[in-house]
Amino acid sequence: MTQPTNRQIVLASRPVGAPTADNFVLTQSDIPTPAQGEMLLRSVYLSLDPYMRGRMSDAKSYAEPVGIDEVMVGGTVCQVEASNHAEFEVGEWVLAYTGWQDYALSNGEGLIKLGKQPSHPSYALGVMGMPGFTAYMGLLDIGQPKEGDTLVVAAATGAVGSMVGQIGKLKGCRVIGIAGGEEKCQFAKDTLGFDECIDHKAADFAEQLAKACHNGIDIYFENVGGKVFDAVMPLLNTGARIPLCGLISQYNATSLPEGPDRMSMLMAQLLIKRIKMQGFIIFDDYGHRYGEFAADMTQWLAQGKIHYREHLVQGLENAPDAFIGLLEGKNFGKMVVQTNQPR
Amino acid sequence: MTQPTNRQIVLASRPVGAPTADNFVLTQSDIPTPAQGEMLLRSVYLSLDPYMRGRMSDAKSYAEPVGIDEVMVGGTVCQVEASNHAEFEVGEWVLAYTGWQDYALSNGEGLIKLGKQPSHPSYALGVMGMPGFTAYMGLLDIGQPKEGDTLVVAAATGAVGSMVGQIGKLKGCRVIGIAGGEEKCQFAKDTLGFDECIDHKAADFAEQLAKACHNGIDIYFENVGGKVFDAVMPLLNTGARIPLCGLISQYNATSLPEGPDRMSMLMAQLLIKRIKMQGFIIFDDYGHRYGEFAADMTQWLAQGKIHYREHLVQGLENAPDAFIGLLEGKNFGKMVVQTNQPR
Numbered sequence: 001m002t003q004p005t006n007r008q009i010v011l012a013s014r015p016v017g018a019p020t021a022d023n024f025v026l027t028q029s030d031i032p033t034p035a036q037g038e039m040l041l042r043s044v045y046l047s048l049d050p051y052m053r054g055r056m057s058d059a060k061s062y063a064e065p066v067g068i069d070e071v072m073v074g075g076t077v078c079q080v081e082a083s084n085h086a087e088f089e090v091g092e093w094v095l096a097y098t099g100w101q102d103y104a105l106s107n108g109e110g111l112i113k114l115g116k117q118p119s120h121p122s123y124a125l126g127v128m129g130m131p132g133f134t135a136y137m138g139l140l141d142i143g144q145p146k147e148g149d150t151l152v153v154a155a156a157t158g159a160v161g162s163m164v165g166q167i168g169k170l171k172g173c174r175v176i177g178i179a180g181g182e183e184k185c186q187f188a189k190d191t192l193g194f195d196e197c198i199d200h201k202a203a204d205f206a207e208q209l210a211k212a213c214h215n216g217i218d219i220y221f222e223n224v225g226g227k228v229f230d231a232v233m234p235l236l237n238t239g240a241r242i243p244l245c246g247l248i249s250q251y252n253a254t255s256l257p258e259g260p261d262r263m264s265m266l267m268a269q270l271l272i273k274r275i276k277m278q279g280f281i282i283f284d285d286y287g288h289r290y291g292e293f294a295a296d297m298t299q300w301l302a303q304g305k306i307h308y309r310e311h312l313v314q315g316l317e318n319a320p321d322a323f324i325g326l327l328e329g330k331n332f333g334k335m336v337v338q339t340n341q342p343r
Numbered sequence: 344m345t346q347p348t349n350r351q352i353v354l355a356s357r358p359v360g361a362p363t364a365d366n367f368v369l370t371q372s373d374i375p376t377p378a379q380g381e382m383l384l385r386s387v388y389l390s391l392d393p394y395m396r397g398r399m400s401d402a403k404s405y406a407e408p409v410g411i412d413e414v415m416v417g418g419t420v421c422q423v424e425a426s427n428h429a430e431f432e433v434g435e436w437v438l439a440y441t442g443w444q445d446y447a448l449s450n451g452e453g454l455i456k457l458g459k460q461p462s463h464p465s466y467a468l469g470v471m472g473m474p475g476f477t478a479y480m481g482l483l484d485i486g487q488p489k490e491g492d493t494l495v496v497a498a499a500t501g502a503v504g505s506m507v508g509q510i511g512k513l514k515g516c517r518v519i520g521i522a523g524g525e526e527k528c529q530f531a532k533d534t535l536g537f538d539e540c541i542d543h544k545a546a547d548f549a550e551q552l553a554k555a556c557h558n559g560i561d562i563y564f565e566n567v568g569g570k571v572f573d574a575v576m577p578l579l580n581t582g583a584r585i586p587l588c589g590l591i592s593q594y595n596a597t598s599l600p601e602g603p604d605r606m607s608m609l610m611a612q613l614l615i616k617r618i619k620m621q622g623f624i625i626f627d628d629y630g631h632r633y634g635e636f637a638a639d640m641t642q643w644l645a646q647g648k649i650h651y652r653e654h655l656v657q658g659l660e661n662a663p664d665a666f667i668g669l670l671e672g673k674n675f676g677k678m679v680v681q682t683n684q685p686r
Contacts, residue, residue: 225607244614250607259602263609264568264593271587271622272404279614
């Protein structure tokens with residue numbers, strides 16, 4: 001089943017508000033040929049993550065935006081299709097960052113080898129990759145969980161949230177999840193082992209959250225912002241910690257919300273309650289500690305202590321719709337696109 | 344020059360917005376008599392600090408409010424006037440928390456002994472006390488200064504700010520102060536040794552600050568909030584640290600500012616730039632590390648490396664006006680009221 005061309009999804013236009021299908025175009029180009037010292041990678045799995053919304057805008061951020069007509073960026077799990085590189089063999093699996101396309105060249109820089117027959121190659125995009133690492137370092141290093149702490153995590157069944165909550169349980173926290181809809185809440189409690197999970201779509205969401213957090217909140221792992229944070233803020237305990245790794249509810253915002261201006265109120269809360277709020281970007285801040293994470297997570301998975309759910313979508317052509325759905329919370333688990341069948 | 348009565352300044356009413364003289368009343372009561380195990384303290388110096396504004400309100404905060412008709416709280420340096428306590432002798436100096444009055448009883452709990460002939464007893468309220476300790480731990484523990492960092496400190500000639508900047512210089516930072524008026528700015532540069540000091544009353548304050556911080560801001564020691572923070576926010580570097588010990592510009596606010604609501608914008612900045620913002624209350628969070636501070640500061644003072652300026656006001660009856668002025672930035676140095684002459 002050879003493919004004569006390299007399918008690529010490029011950024012056709014910058015979204016205003018929520019991305020639409022029109023912002024993406026599927027194009028075809030020739031499959032490139034590796035020079036000496038290079039190899040051709042063929043993607044099998046593409047990770048879809050909320051941060052990609054930021055790359056579609058040209059507002060100043062921590063990373064360069066994707067240019068118009070450029071291939072959308074993203075983490076991938078690939079197989080080496082052809083190799084002129086001494087250290088990589090055809091058929092080998094690698095974790096790469098080749099984006100929303102079938103094929104790409106690489107000189108080996110930045111690749112992580114995954115072996116010849118990894119049991120779950122796509123895990124490198126989730127539980128063993130960026131989202132799992134984000135959950136691990138954000139919770140343990142910034143959140144500093146103590147036995148008996150109340151930990152609240154939003155997007156509780158998402159790639160990061162589901163890991164935060166489960167690691168929190170392993171550290172002896174009381175874990176309260178927040179998720180959209182009854183099915184996700186049941187999953188968080190029954191399968192992930194959270195103590196409670198509150199549906200943010202419920203009319204009395206804030207009241208339910210307050211009731212579940214009867215001893216206040218010691219750690220709030222922030223990845224959504226907006227109304228969820230509004231409900232969390234009054235419940236924060238003295239000395240609370242807020243690792244901040246995402247604000248998905250805000251990514252499509254085209255303007256600031258109407259007033260009053262609560263910026264000073266947030267700062268006053270941080271002051272009065274002696275709260276630490278800290279943003280982080282996982283590989284920039286903690287890249288040197290990946291080994292620590294990988295060792296723990298490998299063990300926890302082997303011991304059955306961590307449950308990992310993927311939301312697998314078939315076909316590169318479906319990546320735009322899947323990504324739009326991800327920003328709307330329609331995924332149930334880590335969003336991964338299977339772009340090609342393994343060889 | 345014995346005083347027949349105990350003069351006390353009590354909270355007459357809770358301020359709405361900025362405190363006025365009407366919120367305070369000077370009353371007289373009998374001088375109390377120490378029981379066995381107690382002593383009578385006679386204050387010589389009373390510290391005035393911005394946090395006292397919070398105690399005048401009954402909004403929920405980290406400490407109980409002062410009740411109506413109760414004596415205003417505050418740190419004091421006292422002499423023991425009469426003692427039925429085995430461990431304290433008449434004439435001894437102590438750091439106490441007896442508030443805005445001449446006399447108070449104590450059983451010794453919470454007192455810090457200052458000796459019989461301290462060279463600068465009032466220093467215990469400033470450079471060697473709460474403000475100095477706040478500056479030291481906030482800058483060093485939360486701010487984590489590195490050689491060459493740009494450190495911005497507001498209220499640059501105040502009790503805390505003046506120490507933050509000088510300690511920052513000792514740690515190799517480039518220190519940019521912010522103060523109200525040319526005289527204070529000159530003092531910060533000429534006497535405290537700051538690299539720059541910007542007048543926040545200048546029409547082009549934000550532009551001047553941006554120009555002075557040509558490499559961005561690595562540490563912003565926050566004790567004022569409001570317009571100063573608005574000017575600081577866009578200059579913050581990736582990985583910046585914001586120790587948050589006060590928001591003096593907000594203390595008299597009766598409502599939140601008009602919109603738009605920039606709370607999500609602040610959080611987005613913390614996320615994108617991986618910033619740590621952390622509130623702290625010095626003795627609650629760092630009480631166990633006082634010795635570390637005292638050792639360093641004693642040495643720096645002895646070596647002439649730290650300059651300390653007091654704004655001394657004579658007479659307990661002038662404490663309300665002095666306090667109102669403090670909130671308006673009219674003080675020049677650490678605000679201390681000399682309530683009585685030493686014996």
